[in-house]
Amino acid sequence: MPLVPRPLLLLSLLLLRTNVTAQEPSRGHELVQRRVALPQAATGNPVELHIASGSLTALEFDSSVDRAGVKLGDAKDSLELFVVNDRLVMIKPTSDVTAGERVLLTVPFADGMSPARAVFALVTNATQVDVQVQVSRLPRSAEAVQAELDEVRAACAGKDAELASLRARGAATGPSGMILAGTMGSEGVRAKEPTLQPMKLTDGLKADRVTAFRGTGWVALSLMVANEGTAPWTPTEARLSPGRSRAVTVTMKEPYVVPKGMARVVVEFRGEDWPEGSERWVELRDSTGERRLLIPSLVF
Structure with a gap:
């Protein structure tokens, strides 16, 4: 499904605002939404996520999480598991993680299917913070991929038509251009x-x-x-x-x-x-x- 603003992101921002101990979001950070496909990522290094003090990082999973097995590595004094439920894990940095340090977050799944767990490396970044991460673990059907592709094509077709209209309007010259621009009225020139x-x-x-x-x-x-x-x-x-x-x-x-x-x-x-x-x-x-x-x- 497309990576667009969703209720999860709104919940994250609401929790950040209403929590009395939350800090102001770090200035100068771009708030990023991402999608991670585990079948590819799980075979290599941990998936790197950017975190920042004062900003929640929310991970949404497409399969059930073993909540009791979710583990956060060292640097627990600067990171907190803010929310953990069947499909959602939220990380709240209480202070900045030392530059160059990687804190591992391990999220096991409850159904025993492969991959059995997801591992993330939490690091600081000077310009970005991942506020919403959609984690895809289950293989997507060809029908689902085709449906998404059709949706993207339809959106692109609409934008192409709008762009063509704007180009035609901007290219109008002479009397037509003046009428469209409102610089010639009923009195003419x-x-x-x-x-x-x-x-x-x-x-x-x-x-x-x-x-x-x-x-x-x-x-x-x-x-x-x-x-x-x-x-x-x-x-x-x-x-x-x-x-x-x-x-x-x-x-x-x-x-x-x-x-x-x-x-x-x-x-x-x-x-x-x-x-x-x-x-x-x-x-x-x-x-x-x-x-x-x-x-x-x-x-x-």
């Missing part, structure tokens, strides 16, 4: 070409023509930028003043505006209210901040 005041060159740059586009919660400016300087120029950031709104995108088709050339630059701003007819200053800068394009008065 409005555009106008504001009148530009005579401009002086700023660091060898000027805007020859500007078109302003408006949607729901956003403004985009399309600027034809002329580079009268001797070096190429690539804008990477833009701002509107007053308010100092930063552009969310600054895009071009070309990699830069060539010297003595012209290229279109589109900048997009979001998240503020820009009343129609409002006056703004527009400033574009390159990545070094050494060259900038300044439009001192733009009404859009």
Whole structure:
């Protein structure tokens, strides 16, 4: 069966909270759930489990345990058998086990079948603590394995469909993407070409023509930028003043505006209210901040 949060884990946490002598769980430890298959593990070394002071470690078995035969090795002063019943063994560390030390926990089974017992090595770990361990001793039927596989496949198929839907939604561009993103409503997109005041060159740059586009919660400016300087120029950031709104995108088709050339630059701003007819200053800068394009008065 899948290793998922179960009533056993809730019981463990409840016991930890309600026991008056329990310590706070160790900080920085990841709480781990595990499954252990004994037919494979019992033929080799003891199964290593990570424990930590202040956290219960619960072992759930699929066959009956010989409760009287459950034994905890040395270091009993730092470990306690907190709960032992037919299918459940809980270990409560009362203090940290010395680093590098292994405390053996032996759990015999009551039915005499093989393997006759399970042996675990309890050790400390700096980052993890095993809070729930499902111990499988009896062989699983092919039907049970197939049923679990079918369940996992069904879950994966559902996730694949959800992922495909999210990818399609994220890949939508143009009007479809704007409608899905809520940036275009019933009013559509409005555009106008504001009148530009005579401009002086700023660091060898000027805007020859500007078109302003408006949607729901956003403004985009399309600027034809002329580079009268001797070096190429690539804008990477833009701002509107007053308010100092930063552009969310600054895009071009070309990699830069060539010297003595012209290229279109589109900048997009979001998240503020820009009343129609409002006056703004527009400033574009390159990545070094050494060259900038300044439009001192733009009404859009």
